Amino acid sequence: GQNIDQPxxxxxxEGAIVQINCTYQTSGFxxxxxxxxxxxxxxxxxxxxxxxxxxxxxRFSSFLSRSKGYSYLLLKELQMKDSASYLCAAxxxxxxxxxxxxxxxxxxx
Amino acid sequence: EAGVVQSPRYKIIEKKQPVAxxxxxxxxxxxxxxxxxxxxxxxxxxxxxxxxxxxDDSQLPKDRFSAERLKGxxxxxxxxxxxxxxxxxxxxxxxxGGVTDEQFFGPGTRLTVL
Numbered sequence: 001g002q003n004i005d006q007p008x009x010x011x012x013x014e015g016a017i018v019q020i021n022c023t024y025q026t027s028g029f030x031x032x033x034x035x036x037x038x039x040x041x042x043x044x045x046x047x048x049x050x051x052x053x054x055x056x057x058x059r060f061s062s063f064l065s066r067s068k069g070y071s072y073l074l075l076k077e078l079q080m081k082d083s084a085s086y087l088c089a090a091x092x093x094x095x096x097x098x099x100x101x102x103x104x105x106x107x108x109x
Numbered sequence: 110e111a112g113v114v115q116s117p118r119y120k121i122i123e124k125k126q127p128v129a130x131x132x133x134x135x136x137x138x139x140x141x142x143x144x145x146x147x148x149x150x151x152x153x154x155x156x157x158x159x160x161x162x163x164x165d166d167s168q169l170p171k172d173r174f175s176a177e178r179l180k181g182x183x184x185x186x187x188x189x190x191x192x193x194x195x196x197x198x199x200x201x202x203x204x205x206g207g208v209t210d211e212q213f214f215g216p217g218t219r220l221t222v223l
Contacts, residue, residue: 004151031209042113042200042214043152050209087151095208096165099151 002026004100006088011106012078020073020086020103028093032071034062035087037102043087046073075105083107111135113215115201121221127189130218134182134203141178142212143186144200152200157208158184188220196222 003025012018024032031050035043049055049064049071061074073086085102092098114133122128134141139160144152155174157165160181169176173192178184188195198219202212 042216043212044214045211048209048211089151091209094165097154099153101150 002090002092002098004088004090004098006086006100006103008101009104009106011108012075014078014080014107014109016078017074017076018078018105020075020088020105022071022073022088022100024069024071024088024090024098024100026090026092026098029066030091030093030095032062032064032091033087033089033097034071034073035089036084037087038084046086078107080107080109113201113203113213115199115215115218117218118216119219119221121223122191123223124193125190127187128191128220129188130186130199130201130220132184132186132201132215134184134201135205135213138203138205138213139181140204140206140208140210141184142200142202142204143176143184144202145197146200146217147197155186191220191222193222196220 006022033048034046037043047062054063059076064071085104087102088100089097116131141158143155146152156169156176158178161178176186198217200217201215204210204212
């Protein structure tokens with residue numbers, strides 16, 4: 001079956017760096033997405049990776065290894081507003097998005 | 110640019126009652142999605158439209174759920190009759206082009222079935 005695994009919850013300190021991991025198993029692969037979702041709000045797009053490697057976008061970076069079925073989201077210089085859930089979603093060969101349950105990130109001062 | 114608009118934001122109904130949700134996507138976005146999301150879970154696709162055509166409705170419980178996207182713009186999702194297990198947030202999203210494009214989500218409708 002198709003599956004996304006990511007940690008349920010993580011805690012980090014303001015100003016620090018945190019890495020949120022995601023492993024996926026899909027029938028075929030057409031890319032991996034990361035979305036941010038604040039409590040009670042809609043998801044917002046962070047990144048899309050389809051090729052191996054690291055893509056940097058400001059304080060956020062996303063990495064993909066297709067051979068390992070693995071991705072991570074790296075958040076630098078953490079701010080209190082980064083407290084949110086981070087959703088990993090992989091696209092299968094039918095272009096269907098398989099969503100993870102999300103990682104709740106708690107930032108402490 | 111206006112975002113995806115959904116209404117109502119909240120809806121409370123008794124089981125076996127019908128309910129409908131409305132979505133207006135971002136202007137020019139051909140692809141429209143309906144998802145449901147339970148607390149602590151990721152979104153689950155119900156249906157995807159390309160213009161007015163439903164190209165993926167494999168996850169839509171067709172015995173009680175229906176959707177339409179007349180003229181390829183606004184869309185309506187209906188549940189009839191609602192069950193207790195339908196309580197969730199119903200999200201609408203749109204994208205401008207292919208399925209690998211970024212999806213823009215609306216604020217969602219929180220449905221409570223009593």
